[in-house]
Amino acid sequence: xxxxxxxxxxxxxxxxxxxxxxxxxxxxxxxxxxxxxxxxxxxxxxxxxxxxxxxxxxxxxxxxxxxxxxxxxxxxxxxxxxxxxxxxxxxxxxxxxxxxxxxxxxxxxxxxxxxxxxxxxxxxxxxxxxxxxxxxxxxxxxxxxxxxxxxxxxxxxxxxxxxxxxxxxxxxxxxxxxxxxxxxxxxxxxxxxxxxxxxxxxxxxxxxxxxxxxxxxxxxxxxxxxxxxxxxxxxxxxxxxxxxxxxxxxxxxxxxxxxxxxxxxxxxxxxxxxxxxxxxxxxxxxxxxxxxxxxxxxxxxxxxxxxxxxxxxxxxxxxxxxxx
Amino acid sequence: xxxxxxxxxxxxxxxxxxxxxxxxxxxxxxxxxxxxxxxxxxxxxxxxxxxxxxxxxxxxxxxxxxxxxxxxxxxxxxxxxxxxxxxxxxxxxxxxxxxxxxxxxxxxxxxxxxxxxxxxxxxxxxxxxxxxxxxxxxxxxxxxxxxxxxxxxxxxxxxxxxxxxxxxxxxxxxxxxxxxxxxxxxxxxxxxxxxxxxxxxxxxxxxxxxxxxxxxxxxxxxxxxxxxxxxxxxxxxxxxxxxxxxxxxxxxxxxxxxxxxxxxxxxxxxxxxxxxxxxxxxxxxxxxxxxxxxxxxxxxxxxxxxxxxxxxxxxxxxxxxxxxxxxxxxxxxxxxx
Numbered sequence: 311x312x313x314x315x316x317x318x319x320x321x322x323x324x325x326x327x328x329x330x331x332x333x334x335x336x337x338x339x340x341x342x343x344x345x346x347x348x349x350x351x352x353x354x355x356x357x358x359x360x361x362x363x364x365x366x367x368x369x370x371x372x373x374x375x376x377x378x379x380x381x382x383x384x385x386x387x388x389x390x391x392x393x394x395x396x397x398x399x400x401x402x403x404x405x406x407x408x409x410x411x412x413x414x415x416x417x418x419x420x421x422x423x424x425x426x427x428x429x430x431x432x433x434x435x436x437x438x439x440x441x442x443x444x445x446x447x448x449x450x451x452x453x454x455x456x457x458x459x460x461x462x463x464x465x466x467x468x469x470x471x472x473x474x475x476x477x478x479x480x481x482x483x484x485x486x487x488x489x490x491x492x493x494x495x496x497x498x499x500x501x502x503x504x505x506x507x508x509x510x511x512x513x514x515x516x517x518x519x520x521x522x523x524x525x526x527x528x529x530x531x532x533x534x535x536x537x538x539x540x541x542x543x544x545x546x547x548x549x550x551x552x553x554x555x556x557x558x559x560x561x562x563x564x565x566x567x568x569x570x571x572x573x574x575x576x577x578x579x580x581x582x583x584x585x586x587x588x589x590x591x592x593x594x595x596x597x598x599x600x601x602x603x604x605x606x607x608x609x610x611x612x613x614x615x616x617x618x619x620x621x622x623x624x625x626x627x628x629x630x631x632x633x634x
Numbered sequence: 635x636x637x638x639x640x641x642x643x644x645x646x647x648x649x650x651x652x653x654x655x656x657x658x659x660x661x662x663x664x665x666x667x668x669x670x671x672x673x674x675x676x677x678x679x680x681x682x683x684x685x686x687x688x689x690x691x692x693x694x695x696x697x698x699x700x701x702x703x704x705x706x707x708x709x710x711x712x713x714x715x716x717x718x719x720x721x722x723x724x725x726x727x728x729x730x731x732x733x734x735x736x737x738x739x740x741x742x743x744x745x746x747x748x749x750x751x752x753x754x755x756x757x758x759x760x761x762x763x764x765x766x767x768x769x770x771x772x773x774x775x776x777x778x779x780x781x782x783x784x785x786x787x788x789x790x791x792x793x794x795x796x797x798x799x800x801x802x803x804x805x806x807x808x809x810x811x812x813x814x815x816x817x818x819x820x821x822x823x824x825x826x827x828x829x830x831x832x833x834x835x836x837x838x839x840x841x842x843x844x845x846x847x848x849x850x851x852x853x854x855x856x857x858x859x860x861x862x863x864x865x866x867x868x869x870x871x872x873x874x875x876x877x878x879x880x881x882x883x884x885x886x887x888x889x890x891x892x893x894x895x896x897x898x899x900x901x902x903x904x905x906x907x908x909x910x911x912x913x914x915x916x917x918x919x920x921x922x923x924x925x926x927x928x929x930x931x932x933x934x935x936x937x938x939x940x941x942x943x944x945x946x947x948x949x950x951x952x953x954x955x956x957x958x959x960x961x962x963x964x965x966x967x968x969x970x971x
Contacts, residue, residue: 435696517737521802523692524732525752526725535751539742615786616741 315608322600327379329596330589334375337585344583348391365391378589387593388586390579397590400575405594406481408571411563412556414487415494416549423499424545427506432533434511442503450500458493458566465489476568494563498552505548509541516540542613550606557598638706639842640666640689640810645703647684647693647866654915658684660866660922662703663941666810671836671843673853675890676863679911682846683733684866686812689844690730691720707810726756729803730812734819735796739787745798746783749773752805768805775838776801777831793824800828804835811836811843817852829856850894854878859946862887865912865922872947882944884951885927921952929953 345362366374381388387397430439466474472485513519514537522536559573572591579587611617647659659681666672674682687693688700691712705712707728715723729752732738740748746769753765760768770780776797787795796816803811816832817825833856836843845857853860854874861871862884870877870884877887889907909926912918918925924934933952942954 517732517734518740520692521732521738521799522740522751524690524724524730525802526721526723526755527751528721536740536743540740614742616788 311608311611315604318604318607319601322597322604325600326593326596330379330382330593331375333592334378334585334589335371337583337588338371338374340583342583344391344585347582378586382589382593387590390584390587392579392582392584392587397586400587401572401590401594404570404572404575407564407569408557408559408573410481410487411490411494411560411569411571412553414491415498415560416553416556418491419495419499419502419552420549422495423502424506427503428510428533428538430503430507431510431514432529439507443507446500446503449496452496454493454497454562455566457496458489458563461489461493462566476570478570490560490563490567490569493566494556494560501552502545502548505544506541509544510537513537513541539613543610546606546609546613550602550609554599554602557602558595637668638665639668639670639708640664640844641704641706642685642689643704643706645685645688645705646701647681647688647698648701649694649698651697656914657917658698658866658914659688660917662863662867664861664868664871666842666844668809668842669840670859671833671845671857673857673860674844674846674863675848675850675853675860677848677911679914680863681866681914682863683814685863686730686814686844686846689810689812690724690728691715691717692724692730722756725752725808726806727808728810728812729806729808731799731803731814731816733815735792735799736819738799739795739802741787744784744786745790746773749783749798749802749805752802756806772801772805773798775804775835777827793820793828796820796824796828797831800832800835804839804841807839808841811841812846813843814846815848816845817849818847825852832856850890862890865914865917867922867950868948869923869950870948876945876947880947882947882949882954884923884949885929885953886923889926921950 345358345365345367349358349361362368366377369377378388387401389395390397390400393400426442430442433439462474465471466489472489476482476486476490514533519532519536522532527535557572559571559576561573561577563569564571564574572594576588576591576595578584579591642662642664645659645662645664646657649656649658662681662685664672664674664685674685676682684693684698687698689705689707689712693699700713703713707723712720712723739745743751746766749769749772750765753760753768757765769783773780773783778794778797778801782790782794782798787798790798796819800816803813813832817828820828829852832843835841845853847853857874859871859873860877861868862877863869864886870887872880877883883891886907889905892905893907895904907926912922912925918935920936921927921930921934921939924930927934931952939950939952939955941948941950
């Protein structure tokens with residue numbers, strides 16, 4: 311297993327390099343002048359040229375890319391063009407917020423969504439099932455920003471349970487995180503409940519569930535011991551995907567609640583054409599998504615023993631390759 | 635020497651779907667004695683599996699209903715038992731071997747644990763060591779090594795999986811075993827192995843068995859008595875000799891035998907029964923078989939035949955109305971009426 315994980319992590323390196331190249335190329339070849347943004351419209355020719363030279367923009371594209379990557383491998387993500395601060399410092403300030411938001415909202419989503427999905431499936435077409443399906447439909451069709459604003463209006467402005475604005479420095483308190491977490495969770499939750507419900511429905515109709523019932527197992531044990539694990543795979547996929555996406559920042563939530571997370575940072579950097587900042591964020595997001603995917607794949611193998619033999623095949627193949 | 639273990643009286647089972655009511659079992663009478671193997675034979679869709687599921691009360695929830703009739707299992711009426719008591723019956727008193735071994739085992743649990751679960755549920759006084767020993771023993775009985783208990787179902791071949799399914803059903807030494815086409819999913823060589831193994835185990839543990847199949851060859855080799863089912867009813871019943879050697883048969887049974895290849899005769903084609911099983915949402919009046927029957931009479935379309943008995947042999951057909959009468963003569967009425 312360890313070998314498999316290491317292999318996957320090694321594969322991640324060329325993938326991230328590829329992504330960095332594509333993003334770097336897009337940033338370099340899009341029209342518009344980043345230097346103008348920095349020095350301002352009224353600057354004279356000499357200042358402008360000096361800045362261009364300083365940022366290395368007079369070099370050919372490939373030279374610039376290779377120089378950038380050389381620094382990255384040395385562990386230096388460069389300085390932001392706009393703020394003149396270190397990119398690593400900017401990321402260090404934003405990543406914790408994004409992480410907190412991602413972990414809390416995914417955690418809460420699992421805690422609430424899974425049981426709802428399971429109960430909906432077990433009690434299919436009951437009032438509970440119909441109600442939760444209707445609620446999930448409402449949640450999916452609600453625009454995220456609108457939900458965020460409404461929650462803010464109701465709970466922060468009208469009844470003042472939670473603060474509306476997020477502090478500019480530091481990570482805030484639990485109270486600051488409740489509304490963003492709920493907002494962020496809302497849209498993903500609907501997908502989770504629906505997936506859990508439909509896979510559970512499929513599983514509880516399968517023959518081995520009937521076998522378990524014929525053994526005389528209680529309904530509870532049939533669901534938790536026999537059905538749940540088999541229904542888990544699509545759920546894990548979905549949660550993994552969502553978590554990966556959230557690492558790129560839950561942009562809408564961050565914007566609405568003024569949380570300066572990775573998404574916020576990335577969008578600001580793109581609009582101001584701040585190449586080092588964009589590149590730094592993208593490298594972080596790409597690595598995160600890769601690692602989360604790997605984690606999901608490893609989790610698959612633990613959940614479904616049938617995949618273990620698949621993994622053994624990979625192992626055999628790779629060891630054969632090594633012999634050659 | 636024989637006592638009745640299971641007796642089914644006038645069982646009616648319906649499946650209610652959104653638009654239709656499917657009449658799957660219509661007034662079925664059946665009994666199984668202790669230690670006996672009863673073969674339940676019939677076409678696909680004749681309601682064999684529904685009967686087995688009714689005995690375990692495992693009909694699909696909210697769809698399948700026992701609408702009438704009684705199922706007596708050792709003086710307990712199963713149709714009236716609560717779900718909680720039923721759970722104690724399932725697996726311990728009555729267990730079932732399902733049709734398809736490929737899908738009947740949980741893919742995420744080791745087979746040993748799946749067998750042990752049965753013991754854990756019903757033999758609360760057994761220690762862990764005893765349970766594990768029992769799992770080893772039962773695996774040995776079905777012809778698998780005890781190392782196999784650590785395997786997952788996907789690591790076993792079809793025949794091995796079926797053995798595990800059988801081991802699972804026999805773990806608690808049930809009084810009644812419902813074997814629902816236990817060999818249909820297997821190839822012929824494995825079929826013979828599995829059947830002879832089941833036969834041995836049955837003798838050893840002294841279980842009664844209902845062997846559901848549509849293979850008359852399997853029936854001839856394994857059963858003491860045979861019941862032939864058509865459209866949710868038993869249309870002919872008797873011991874193995876009655877069914878395979880007696881002179882008179884229900885026209886449907888004759889049709890079934892006609893569709894088995896006979897090596898002693900020179901025919902180019904088999905003789906299948908014409909037509910299809912009647913639509914169970916809309917069964918014909920009278921005898922359910924008349925639209926396909928070659929010997930049909932006017933009375934068949936009008937009223938349902940009563941069962942006619944001759945010793946152990948029962949035929950439900952107007953042709954044999956007076957087969958067993960007070961004079962003891964077995965002549966056929968009706969044909970010249």
